[in-house]
Amino acid sequence: MKKLPKPDKLMIEPRPPRENWMETPTEFREGSWSYPAKAKNLETIGYPNPREWSITDEDWKLPENWQQIIHDGFKERLEKYRSLKIFMDTCVRCGACADKCHFFLGSGDPKNMPVLRAELLRSVYKNDFTTAGKILGRIAGARKLTLNVLKEWFYYFYQCSECRRCSVFCPYGIDTAEITMMARELMNLVGLNINWVQEPVANCYRFGNHIGMQPQAIKDMIDFMAEDIEDITGVHLEVPLNKKGAEILFVVPSGDYFADPGTYTFMGYIMLLNELGIDYTMSTYASEGGNFGLFSSHETMKRLNAKIYAEARRLGVKWILGGECGHMWRVIHQYMDTLNGPADFLEVPVSPITGTRFENASSTKMVHICEFTADLIYHNKLKLDPTRNDNVRVTFHDSCNPARAMGLLEEPRYILNNVCNHFHEMPENTIREQTFCCGGGAGLNNDENLEMRMRGGLPRANAVRHVHEKHGVNMLSCICAIDRVTLPPLMEYWVPEVDVCGIHELLGNALVMQGENERRVNLRGEPNSGEEENDHEG
Amino acid sequence: MIRNILISVCFVLALCAIPWIGVSFGMYAVFGILIPYLAGSILLAGIIYRVISWAKAPVPFRIPTTGGQQKSLPWIKANNLENPTNTFGIIGRMLLEILLFRSLFRNSRAGLLDDKRITYTGSRWLWVFGLMFHYSFLIILLRHLHFFLQPIPVIVKLVTSLDGVFDILLPTIYLSDIAFLFCVTFLFLRRVVLPKIRYISLVSDYFALLLLATIAISGILMRNVFKVDLYSVKQLAVGLFSFSPGLYETIGVVFYIHLFCVCILAAYFPFSKLMHMAGIFLSPTRNLANTNRMKRHVNPWDYPVQTHSYEEYEDEFRDKMLSAGIPLDKEGE
Numbered sequence: 001m002k003k004l005p006k007p008d009k010l011m012i013e014p015r016p017p018r019e020n021w022m023e024t025p026t027e028f029r030e031g032s033w034s035y036p037a038k039a040k041n042l043e044t045i046g047y048p049n050p051r052e053w054s055i056t057d058e059d060w061k062l063p064e065n066w067q068q069i070i071h072d073g074f075k076e077r078l079e080k081y082r083s084l085k086i087f088m089d090t091c092v093r094c095g096a097c098a099d100k101c102h103f104f105l106g107s108g109d110p111k112n113m114p115v116l117r118a119e120l121l122r123s124v125y126k127n128d129f130t131t132a133g134k135i136l137g138r139i140a141g142a143r144k145l146t147l148n149v150l151k152e153w154f155y156y157f158y159q160c161s162e163c164r165r166c167s168v169f170c171p172y173g174i175d176t177a178e179i180t181m182m183a184r185e186l187m188n189l190v191g192l193n194i195n196w197v198q199e200p201v202a203n204c205y206r207f208g209n210h211i212g213m214q215p216q217a218i219k220d221m222i223d224f225m226a227e228d229i230e231d232i233t234g235v236h237l238e239v240p241l242n243k244k245g246a247e248i249l250f251v252v253p254s255g256d257y258f259a260d261p262g263t264y265t266f267m268g269y270i271m272l273l274n275e276l277g278i279d280y281t282m283s284t285y286a287s288e289g290g291n292f293g294l295f296s297s298h299e300t301m302k303r304l305n306a307k308i309y310a311e312a313r314r315l316g317v318k319w320i321l322g323g324e325c326g327h328m329w330r331v332i333h334q335y336m337d338t339l340n341g342p343a344d345f346l347e348v349p350v351s352p353i354t355g356t357r358f359e360n361a362s363s364t365k366m367v368h369i370c371e372f373t374a375d376l377i378y379h380n381k382l383k384l385d386p387t388r389n390d391n392v393r394v395t396f397h398d399s400c401n402p403a404r405a406m407g408l409l410e411e412p413r414y415i416l417n418n419v420c421n422h423f424h425e426m427p428e429n430t431i432r433e434q435t436f437c438c439g440g441g442a443g444l445n446n447d448e449n450l451e452m453r454m455r456g457g458l459p460r461a462n463a464v465r466h467v468h469e470k471h472g473v474n475m476l477s478c479i480c481a482i483d484r485v486t487l488p489p490l491m492e493y494w495v496p497e498v499d500v501c502g503i504h505e506l507l508g509n510a511l512v513m514q515g516e517n518e519r520r521v522n523l524r525g526e527p528n529s530g531e532e533e534n535d536h537e538g
Numbered sequence: 539m540i541r542n543i544l545i546s547v548c549f550v551l552a553l554c555a556i557p558w559i560g561v562s563f564g565m566y567a568v569f570g571i572l573i574p575y576l577a578g579s580i581l582l583a584g585i586i587y588r589v590i591s592w593a594k595a596p597v598p599f600r601i602p603t604t605g606g607q608q609k610s611l612p613w614i615k616a617n618n619l620e621n622p623t624n625t626f627g628i629i630g631r632m633l634l635e636i637l638l639f640r641s642l643f644r645n646s647r648a649g650l651l652d653d654k655r656i657t658y659t660g661s662r663w664l665w666v667f668g669l670m671f672h673y674s675f676l677i678i679l680l681r682h683l684h685f686f687l688q689p690i691p692v693i694v695k696l697v698t699s700l701d702g703v704f705d706i707l708l709p710t711i712y713l714s715d716i717a718f719l720f721c722v723t724f725l726f727l728r729r730v731v732l733p734k735i736r737y738i739s740l741v742s743d744y745f746a747l748l749l750l751a752t753i754a755i756s757g758i759l760m761r762n763v764f765k766v767d768l769y770s771v772k773q774l775a776v777g778l779f780s781f782s783p784g785l786y787e788t789i790g791v792v793f794y795i796h797l798f799c800v801c802i803l804a805a806y807f808p809f810s811k812l813m814h815m816a817g818i819f820l821s822p823t824r825n826l827a828n829t830n831r832m833k834r835h836v837n838p839w840d841y842p843v844q845t846h847s848y849e850e851y852e853d854e855f856r857d858k859m860l861s862a863g864i865p866l867d868k869e870g871e
Binding site: 007008011015016017020021046078079080081082083084085086089090091092093094095096098099100105110113115116119130131132139140141164167168169170171172173174175178205206208214215216219220241242243244284285298299302303306307310311314332333334335337338339341342356358359360361362363364366371374375378403404405406407408409410411414427429430433434458459462463465466 | 541542545588591592593595596597598599600601602603604605606607608609610611613614615616617620621635639641642644645646647648650654655656658664668732733734735736737738739740741742743809810811813814817818820821822823824828830831832833834835836837839840843844845846847848851852854855858859861862863864865867
C-alpha cells in the first residue's frame with residue numbers, strides 16, 4: 001500500500017493524448033499489470049507454450065508462427081460466436097460507453113474506454129477479415145497484428161474485469177466482457193496468460209478449488225469454523241462432506257472457507273442450513289463454485305464446471321444450492337446447463353422447508369442461496385433479531401454478474417431489510433444494473449496489479465464514501481467472494497472506516513437458533529451493540 | 539485526429555466532383571442509370587450477404603445483459619422489459635431499443651467535483667439528437683417514395699404534408715430536412731469538439747456524417763435554390779424502378795451530385811458501421827430471454843472435453859480423506 005500514490009493523485013481528469021491512438025505506444029506501468037502464468041500451471045491444464053517469461057522482457061518467447069495462430073483462432077471464433085461477429089461489425093463509436101468503465105474513470109487512460117478496448121481487437125479484425133480494411137487499411141481503422149499490438153492487447157485485456165457495465169449503456173448491446181473473453185482466448189493460444197487466472201484454474205482442475213486446498217484441509221477449516229460458531233452461540237453443528245444420498249449439494253466459492261471475511265459468510269450459511277435441519281452435503285471434489293475458466297477460455301470453463309454436475313450425480317442429490325459469488329453465478333446461470341447439462345438426473349429444486357418450487361431453476365437445478373433464504377424469510381421460517389446488527393450501518397454492493405447477467409437485485413435487499421435495521425442504498429447510478437466493479441474481477445485481484453485495482457475500484461469506493469458521510473455507513477455488504485477479498489483493501493485505501501461482509505454473515509448474526517446462548521459477540525468475535533457499554537459498566 | 543477529419547472531407551469533395559465532371563462530359567447514362575443500378579444491387583446483395591453471415595454464426599451461449607429484476611420468486615416483481623423471460627418481453631425490449639434507443643436513454647456523464655466526488659448526471663443530448671436524426675432520416679426516405687411510386691400511397695402523402703406543415707417558402711422547406719441537417723451538424727461537431735470522442739473517431743465516422751450532410755444539402759439546394767425539374771426527376775426515378783430507365787439531360791448537375799452521393803451511400807452501407815441498423819436485431823445481449831436456468835440452451839458445436847474425474851481425485855487423496863474421515867468410493871488397502 002505504501003508504494004501507491006495518494007488518493008487525490010489517483011483521480012485525474014482524463015485528457016487523451018494528441019497523437020492517434022494507434023500510434024501511442026503501450027507503456028507497461030508498474031502496478032497496472034499482472035504476472036504471467038507459471039509454466040507448471042499451464043502444463044496442468046495442457047495450455048500451449050508453457051515457459052517462464054516476464055512482461056518487462058523485450059522477448060515474450062512466442063511461438064514463431066504466432067501471427068498465424070492468432071489469425072486462425074480469430075477466424076474460428078468468428079464462425080463459432082455470433083456475438084463476436086456482431087460486436088466487431090456494429091460499433092458506431094458513439095462514445096456512450098466511454099465514461100461507463102471504472103478502469104477508465106479511475107485511470108483516465110483512453111484505451112480503457114470500452115470502445116477503444118474493443119477497437120484494439122476490431123482494428124485487427126478489419127485488417128484480417130474485412131474487404132474495406134484490406135483495401136483502405138488505416139483509413140478504415142484497420143491495422144496489422146504486430147508484436148506491439150499484441151502487447152497492447154495483453155495490457156488492456158487484462159485491465160478489463162468483464163463486468164459488463166458498458167454493455168448496459170451500449171445502444172447495440174456490445175458486451176466488452178465477450179470481447180475480452182475472446183481476446184484472452186486468442187492470447188492463450190500463444191501462451192500469453194496471467195498467473196492469477198491460470199493458477200486458480202490449475203488448482204481447481206486438480207484439487208477442486210482455486211486455492212489448492214486438499215480434502216483434509218477443507219475439513220479442518222470447516223470444523224474450525226463450526227467450533228467458532230459453538231463458542232459464539234453454544235450450538236454444536238456439523239457440516240457433512242461428500243455424503244451420499246443427501247438431498248442438496250451445497251457449493252460455495254472456496255474463498256468463503258479460506259479467508260476472512262468470507263469465512264464469516266460461510267458461518268452464516270452453515271448456521272442457517274443446520275438450524276433448519278436441511279439434509280445437505282458439501283463436496284471436497286466440487287469444492288469450488290467459482291470458475292476462472294470464465295476468465296480464460298470457454299473450454300476451460302466447461303472443464304472446471306463439469307465437476308459440479310458430476311459430483312451431484314455421484315452423490316445422488318436432488319438439487320444444488322450455490323453460495324454467494326459473482327462470476328460463479330454468471331457461469332452457473334448463463335453457461336452451466338449449456339456446457340455440462342442436461343441435468344436430467346436431478347429434480348426441480350423444492351425448498352424442503354417452505355415447499356416452494358424454484359421454477360426459475362427448473363432446468364439448471366441450481367438455486368442461489370439468496371433466493372433460498374429470501375423465500376424462507378418471506379414464509380416466516382426464520383427467527384431473526386435484526387438488533388444484533390445494530391452496530392453496523394450497512395450498504396449493499398451489487399456484484400457485477402448477479403446484477404447484469406442474472407438480475408438478482410431484490411433477493412439480497414429483502415434479506416438485508418430483514419436482518420439489519422440500518423440499510424442505506426448508494427446513489428442510483430452506482431447500484432443494481434449500473435453497479436460498479438470492485439476493481440478486481442476477472443482475475444485482476446492480485447497484488448502486483450494493486451494500483452490499477454485501486455483506480456478501478458475508485459467509482460465504487462467513491463459511492464461508499466458518499467453514504468459513509470451521509471448516513472454513517474460502516475459496512476459494505478456484498479454477495480461475491482472476489483468482492484470480499486478485493487473490497488477490504490479498496491476500503492482501507494479510500495474509505496478506511498468501512499468494513500466488508502457477505503449477506504449471510506449478517507443473517508448469521510441475526511439468526512436466533514434453537515438452544516443458543518445469549519449472543520455477546522457477533523460472528524467476528526466483536527461485541528454486539530449494547531454489549532460494549534455493559535462491558536464498561538461491568 | 540485532425541487528419542482523420544481532413545481525409546474524410548477530401549473524400550466527400552472528390553465524390554462531389556466526380557458526377558460534376560462526368561455530367562459535364564455528358565455521361566448521363568453512367569450517372570443516371572448505370573451507377574444507380576450498380577449501387578442498388580450492391581446495397582441489396584451486401585445487406586443480404588452480411589445478415590446471412592451473421593445469422594450463420596451460431597449463438598452457443600445465452601448471454602443477455604440483464605437490466606432489471608429477474609423472474610425468481612413469485613412475490614418479487616420481475617421486470618419483463620429490462621430482463622425479459624418470454625417472447626412478449628423480448629419483443630418489448632427490442633422495440634424499446636430499436637424505436638426509442640432505450641439503452642442510449644440511460645446515458646449519463648461522469649464528472650468530478652472539487653471535493654473529489656464523482657458525479658453522474660443524466661446526459662440525454664446524444665439520445666435526443668440520435669433519435670431525431672434517425673427519425674428525420676426515416677421521414678425523408680418515406681417522402682422520397684413520392685418519386686418512385688405511382689400512385690402515391692396515402693401514408694406518404696400524409697407524412698409529406700405534415701412534414702411541410704410550415705410551408706412559408708415555395709417550394710416547401712421540410713421540417714425533416716432542417717432537423718436532419720441540424721442533427722448531422724451536432725453529431726459531427728461532437729466528434730470534432732469533445733476530446734474523448736475525437737480520440738475514438740475514425741475516418742469512416744466523419745465520412746459517413748459528411749456524406750449524409752452532402753446528400754441533404756444537395757437535396758435542399760436542388761429543391762429550393764437551383765430548382766431542378768422535379769417532374770423529370772420523378773420520371774427518371776419511376777423509370778429506374780420500373781426497369782425502363784430513360785435519359786434526362788435537363789435535370790441539372792446538383793441532382794446528379796445528390797444521386798451519386800446517395801449511390802455511394804447505398805454501396806458503402808453494407809460494408810460499413812451503418813449496418814448497425816441490422817446488427818441490433820441480432821445482438822445476443824439484447825434479443826435473448828433471460829430464461830437461462832429455466833430452459834436449456836444448446837450449443838450446436840459443443841464437444842466433449844477432458845476433465846479431472848472424481849476417481850482420479852480420490853486416487854490422489856485417498857489416504858488423506860480416509861484419515862480425515864471423509865467418505866470414500868473405494869476403501870484404501
